[in-house]
Amino acid sequence: MEQLRSRALGEGWRKLVVDGVAVTPVSLRRGPALKVVAGPRTETVPREEWPVRLDALLASARNVHLLAPDGDVHARRTKKGKWLVSRGKASSASPGAAAHDRERQRLLPADHPLFRATKISRDKERQLQHYVELLRALPLWQRDVIRVVDAGCGKAYMSLALVAYGRELGTRVELVGLDTNPQVIETVRGIAEQLGYDEARFEATAIEDYESDGPIDLLVSLHACDTATDEAIAAGVRLGADSIVVAPCCHHELAAQIAGQKDALLRHGLLLGRQADLVTDALRAAALEMLGYRVDVIEFVSAEHTAKNVMLRAQHAPSARRADRAMAEYVELRDRWQVEPSIERLLGDRLPVSQNR
16 A cells, blocks of 8 residues: 555556545646545645645545556555555556646546547537536545436436546446337447446336336436436436436426416417426426425536536435425425426325325
């Protein structure tokens, strides 16, 4: 372990991950430094302060992963306090230090094998990097193993990126991708096999039919059409997901229910559709908050890529005050627009609002 510490104090390595805290060398105008990323927090540590900071990180560490061009070093502390150190091939080849004034720091290297295997466009790569950036704010990255279910995974580029990012951090992301299209499943299985991602498996089944052998850490569903997003949210709750992340697509259900309410706002089809989008996602967010989740409604991709750019990022963090407020807001919004959203039907008795009709 002392050799690993000495290596981390030197130069030539690309990334150091200590229990989910990622450290990378950077070049500043005033000299070399270290960028330290812990969840959503990022700070820059001057090179002369790095030895003290490194010792603080290692003092209570359980897992350490050092990536370098000539090979990776893994260290794990046993329950008895003994360090088990192993060495392996380099995860990827990229420069040891990067300019600090980049337009955007890449969480996955530009030459990562994932991009070659999936043959995605540059725009899609930027979207993928943005997706990983948004999800790294979730506290689950502090864990050694993360169990992820992707509902309606399609070609699963985004979820495979989570597997890749987990490997960069030294965290095992056990992915289950679900899709009702068997041909799509065969395609994505081939991509995962090509990448050597044995922690990823894919099943040709609907999310409502999927059963897990235990609680999952994260359920994701991206660009699911209409009520498929509601089905994914309900499945995440049923499976005990610690985090639920959805990026809805079309919202036909409530648009049809609201259509009869003709006024200046709703007379035009385009405006009606946008209003239905807002009402639908607001009800979904409130439903999740009633069930103990803290929900952020954020922009997923820039509007020039798609008009559907909303993400609901939910983390289980029970709060009675938040749940009570959400229940009142849900009932008021539902009754004001006179709608019957699928999220309420799918969650059933878990959602304590039916008596407020």
